[in-house]
Amino acid sequence: MARIRLEGVTKVFGAVVAVDDLTLTIEDGEFFALLGPSGCGKTTTLRMVAGLERPTRGRIFIGERDVTDLPPQARDIAMVFQDYALYPHMTIMENIGYPLKVRRYARSEIHRRVREVAEVLQIADLLDRRPGQLSGGQQQRAAVARALVYPPQAFLFDEPLSNLDAKLRLEARSFLKHLQKSLGITTIYVTHDQAEAMALADRIGVMDRGRLLQVGSPIEIYRRPRNTFVATFIGSPPMNLLRCRFQQAEAVLVLGDGQALALGERAEALRRAFRDGEPLWLGIRPEHLALAEGPGPTHLAARVYAVEPLGVETLVTVQVDAERIALRLSVDEPPVLREQVWVRVPMERALFFREGGELAL
Amino acid sequence: MTVIREVLSRVLFYLFSALIGAFFALPMLWLLLAPFNARGTLALEIPRPFTLANFEAVFANTFAMRALLNSVFIAGGTMLVVTLTATMAAYALSRAEVPYYDLLTYGLILFSSVVTGTAAMVPIFLLANALGLVDTYVGVILTFTGGLLPTAIFILRDFVEGLPRSYEESAMVCGATPWQMVRDVVMPLLQPGMMVVAIWAFVQVWGAFLIPFVLLRTPERMPAAIAIYSFYTEAGTPILTLTSAYALLYAIPVLVLYLFVNARYGFRFFGGIKR
Amino acid sequence: MTQRRPILSMPVGLLFLLPAMVFVAVFLVFPSLWVLWISLTNQTLTGEAALRPRFVGLANFRALFDFENWMVRGYFGNALRNSVLFVIGSALIGQAGLGLAIAWAFYRRRGIWRELIYTLAILAWIIPDVVVAFMWVAYLDRDQGTLNAILSALGMGRVDWLIEQPLLSIIIFNTWRGAAFSMLLFSSALATLPPSYLEAAAVAGARPWQAFRDIILPSIRSHIITDLVLITLWTFNTFTPYLITAGGPTFRSEVVSIYTFRIAFQHFEFGRGAAVAVVMMLINLALALVYLSTLRREARAR
Numbered sequence: 003m004a005r006i007r008l009e010g011v012t013k014v015f016g017a018v019v020a021v022d023d024l025t026l027t028i029e030d031g032e033f034f035a036l037l038g039p040s041g042c043g044k045t046t047t048l049r050m051v052a053g054l055e056r057p058t059r060g061r062i063f064i065g066e067r068d069v070t071d072l073p074p075q076a077r078d079i080a081m082v083f084q085d086y087a088l089y090p091h092m093t094i095m096e097n098i099g100y101p102l103k104v105r106r107y108a109r110s111e112i113h114r115r116v117r118e119v120a121e122v123l124q125i126a127d128l129l130d131r132r133p134g135q136l137s138g139g140q141q142q143r144a145a146v147a148r149a150l151v152y153p154p155q156a157f158l159f160d161e162p163l164s165n166l167d168a169k170l171r172l173e174a175r176s177f178l179k180h181l182q183k184s185l186g187i188t189t190i191y192v193t194h195d196q197a198e199a200m201a202l203a204d205r206i207g208v209m210d211r212g213r214l215l216q217v218g219s220p221i222e223i224y225r226r227p228r229n230t231f232v233a234t235f236i237g238s239p240p241m242n243l244l245r246c247r248f249q250q251a252e253a254v255l256v257l258g259d260g261q262a263l264a265l266g267e268r269a270e271a272l273r274r275a276f277r278d279g280e281p282l283w284l285g286i287r288p289e290h291l292a293l294a295e296g297p298g299p300t301h302l303a304a305r306v307y308a309v310e311p312l313g314v315e316t317l318v319t320v321q322v323d324a325e326r327i328a329l330r331l332s333v334d335e336p337p338v339l340r341e342q343v344w345v346r347v348p349m350e351r352a353l354f355f356r357e358g359g360e361l362a363l
Numbered sequence: 364m365t366v367i368r369e370v371l372s373r374v375l376f377y378l379f380s381a382l383i384g385a386f387f388a389l390p391m392l393w394l395l396l397a398p399f400n401a402r403g404t405l406a407l408e409i410p411r412p413f414t415l416a417n418f419e420a421v422f423a424n425t426f427a428m429r430a431l432l433n434s435v436f437i438a439g440g441t442m443l444v445v446t447l448t449a450t451m452a453a454y455a456l457s458r459a460e461v462p463y464y465d466l467l468t469y470g471l472i473l474f475s476s477v478v479t480g481t482a483a484m485v486p487i488f489l490l491a492n493a494l495g496l497v498d499t500y501v502g503v504i505l506t507f508t509g510g511l512l513p514t515a516i517f518i519l520r521d522f523v524e525g526l527p528r529s530y531e532e533s534a535m536v537c538g539a540t541p542w543q544m545v546r547d548v549v550m551p552l553l554q555p556g557m558m559v560v561a562i563w564a565f566v567q568v569w570g571a572f573l574i575p576f577v578l579l580r581t582p583e584r585m586p587a588a589i590a591i592y593s594f595y596t597e598a599g600t601p602i603l604t605l606t607s608a609y610a611l612l613y614a615i616p617v618l619v620l621y622l623f624v625n626a627r628y629g630f631r632f633f634g635g636i637k638r
Numbered sequence: 639m640t641q642r643r644p645i646l647s648m649p650v651g652l653l654f655l656l657p658a659m660v661f662v663a664v665f666l667v668f669p670s671l672w673v674l675w676i677s678l679t680n681q682t683l684t685g686e687a688a689l690r691p692r693f694v695g696l697a698n699f700r701a702l703f704d705f706e707n708w709m710v711r712g713y714f715g716n717a718l719r720n721s722v723l724f725v726i727g728s729a730l731i732g733q734a735g736l737g738l739a740i741a742w743a744f745y746r747r748r749g750i751w752r753e754l755i756y757t758l759a760i761l762a763w764i765i766p767d768v769v770v771a772f773m774w775v776a777y778l779d780r781d782q783g784t785l786n787a788i789l790s791a792l793g794m795g796r797v798d799w800l801i802e803q804p805l806l807s808i809i810i811f812n813t814w815r816g817a818a819f820s821m822l823l824f825s826s827a828l829a830t831l832p833p834s835y836l837e838a839a840a841v842a843g844a845r846p847w848q849a850f851r852d853i854i855l856p857s858i859r860s861h862i863i864t865d866l867v868l869i870t871l872w873t874f875n876t877f878t879p880y881l882i883t884a885g886g887p888t889f890r891s892e893v894v895s896i897y898t899f900r901i902a903f904q905h906f907e908f909g910r911g912a913a914v915a916v917v918m919m920l921i922n923l924a925l926a927l928v929y930l931s932t933l934r935r936e937a938r939a940r
Contacts, residue, residue, distance in 0.1 A: 459651020509665025
């Protein structure tokens with residue numbers, strides 16, 4: 003078990019900078035999720051830690067050891083691939099035991115250890131089958147078992163749940179979290195699914211276009227996204243962003259259609275952060291919005307665009323001028339389509355981003 | 364109206380099937396009957412009396428049996444060399460950074476289609492002559508190998524490309540050395556592809572006439588494709604009883620391999636599997 | 639270019655490539671270049687010119703393209719003409735047409751008829767050369783042959799196919815021999831088409847043949863080009879007709895491959911034979927370039 007350190011790691015493919023000057027420390031025993039859209043460089047980063055890709059610049063450390071120039075075999079890590087990479091010509095027993103076999107363990111010892119992990123993963127009765135005879139969830143467990151059988155310094159997961167259907171994914175998710183907590187092995191987990199990252203990780207690193215945008219605990223990242231990209235990537239539905247203009251004299255924000263929102267207690271802070279007339283983004287989570295009975299200083303006139311009942315709550319999309327805003331409501335009588343409604347914007351919950359996207363307040 | 368059309372299209376379909384079936388089957392029937400006929404004939408007639416004497420005569424002919432064995436040597440030897448070297452080359456083309464990759468693959472396709480046995484028989488003969496390979500199995504095997512390799516490499520490269528890289532990557536992460544990775548993971552997974560190429564190469568060489576005809580001299584070294592022309596009378600006409608029996612024997616391995624491939628893999632289709 | 643770290647290092651990769659490349663270089667590339675040189679000499683098998691071939695410039699080519707005797711039987715022009723007819727008749731019309739017809743007739747059909755016809759066609763394609771040659775010699779025989787037996791049963795006269803219609807005989811033979819390739823290629827091309835293509839056409843009111851013309855043919859266009867180029871190449875280079883007619887009678891079925899063989903290995907004029915080989919390879923080259931450009935276009939379209 004070890005901490006993993008990346009120092010100024012850069013990977014260039016031809017003319018494309020896949021990973022750009024990434025510096026990051028993952029603590030011993032931590033469950034760390036690398037989150038981002040496809041092509042953001044998260045998988046390349048993971049593959050560099052595994053040794054399947056060589057960094058163009060920068061160093062990688064596992065524990066105190068500089069592994070930058072070591073091949074994967076020498077890094078003492080385990081990886082679960084997106085497609086699991088279970089060998090179709092081997093039984094599950096042989097698959098799980100493979101890391102031991104290449105290290106020339108005795109057959110009996112291999113069998114003993116494979117049984118042990120298979121018990122933990124509840125696949126002990128499947129050891130004589132071949133991967134093709136297993137369900138997706140069972141294959142996923144077999145792949146995890148293979149990673150576990152020879153205790154590694156670190157676990158690397160490359161989107162291991164993306165091939166499972168929605169129900170199994172939830173099950174596997176809590177299982178993985180439980181497993182990682184009970185073993186305490188440093189884990190890097192790559193995913194494009196923000197809910198997965200939030201649910202699993204101790205800390206999340208959000209990546210976009212090769213850059214690490216923000217690192218923090220799920221709650222930190224959810225509450226205070228550092229820029230509009232993170233704000234809209236995390237949360238489902240994502241944070242609403244309203245483009246508006248700061249009018250210092252009236253202490254209001256003016257929207258494109260001329261509606262104004264009173265800033266109230268936050269006016270002072272905005273006055274210090276923004277110039278008069280400066281355009282900015284008002285960010286507000288869907289669950290913080292509510293419907294109001296009528297006009298008010300922080301109420302917006304809107305028209306209902308869509309109503310989606312989800313059981314516990316109802317997702318309502320309204321249209322304000324040209325922009326659409328999502329609301330998560332737990333009301334019993336949701337509005338009907340095309341109805342004129344009032345949306346209350348709680349200013350104490352709002353975030354304010356500069357026009358360029360970075361968080362100001 | 365639609366019923367009439369339906370019936371008409373059914374009738375047309377069966378008519379078409381019957382005609383096409385006859386077109387392909389009719390020339391083959393002779394080979395199924397003549398070997399069992401005591402009387403040599405080119406006609407399609409039920410053997411009367413039915414006899415296996417023709418086969419007995421062929422089996423007793425050591426020269427002809429030797430020729431079948433020669434065919435096994437030549438086709439089997441080519442099969443081994445082609446499968447082994449093509450697998451290695453295809454794996455390298457797919458998994459290593461090969462300099463001038465595009466030029467290499469482009470050149471391989473180009474040369475393999477431009478240089479055919481018929482076009483190259485003169486220089487191939489002179490080359491074999493210069494290397495002292497005329498009238499040797501090695502000469503025949505290597506000539507076939509050179510001709511079959513490009514296609515074999517492309518068939519196998521498709522198989523390698525079809526293997527997810529994560530198989531090999533996970534082996535590396537598991538701690539396998541490159542050699543362990545190739546032995547435990549790559550080779551077993553490539554087995555179907557190697558099988559296809561091996562059978563393909565064997566069938567190609569087994570049936571080929573021109574190259575051994577040009578390169579071999581000594582009658583004892585001739586493969587069956589040429590030895591079949593030894594069942595002739597003094598007058599120079601074929602002894603049809605023996606020729607047909609021998610032809611059937613000679614065709615059987617190909618039929619068996621076809622049945623095997625069909626049963627095991629289904630006759631799937633790979634690029635230019637036969638030329 | 640792959641964007642990943644190669645699994646094999648470059649030295650190991652080159653080592654893996656080496657044996658195959660040596661065989662290809664020595665037994666494929668080198669002969670094709672050497673033949674260029676031989677075609678400029680008077681090399682023969684025996685005698686003075688075998689030991690010390692003399693450089694004769696383009697004399698061999700001039701002899702080939704001697705337009706005075708060009709189309710006389712036994713000369714190169716005659717062989718070329720026969721090859722062109724042979725390719726058009728047996729490959730472009732025969733194999734491709736029959737292959738497409740079978741593939742289309744059994745498109746999305748299963749059953750005994752399909753199994754039967756595919757098996758028969760594939761057998762015709764894979765049985766050794768000399769065996770099919772004997773079958774066809776028997777099949778086309780004037781007095782006893784199966785074909786004439788059928789024709790006379792239908793009240794038509796007997797034809798001495800190999801003597802009276804040697805070129806037509808090898809054209810029909812080669813159609814029979816090679817149709818399986820086009821059939822399999824077109825079947826697999828058709829199998830990749832989503833059924834919705836035809837269903838959409840049927841819903842739109844297209845007749846089957848209209849759907850075939852307007853939807854199926856354009857969708858498998860690149861396969862058709864690939865097929866035509868490959869079977870042209872193979873048919874142009876095949877030597878199997880030699881085993882049936884030996885080019886005769888009086889060179890009436892002598893195609894270019896048989897001509898080369900006769901000049902080089904019956905007259906032992908290697909220089910002249912090499913010159914024919916060079917012409918053959920140039921024709922092959924032109925066809926291969928067409929093939930490669932379609933491959934590239936397909937790769938780019940993907």
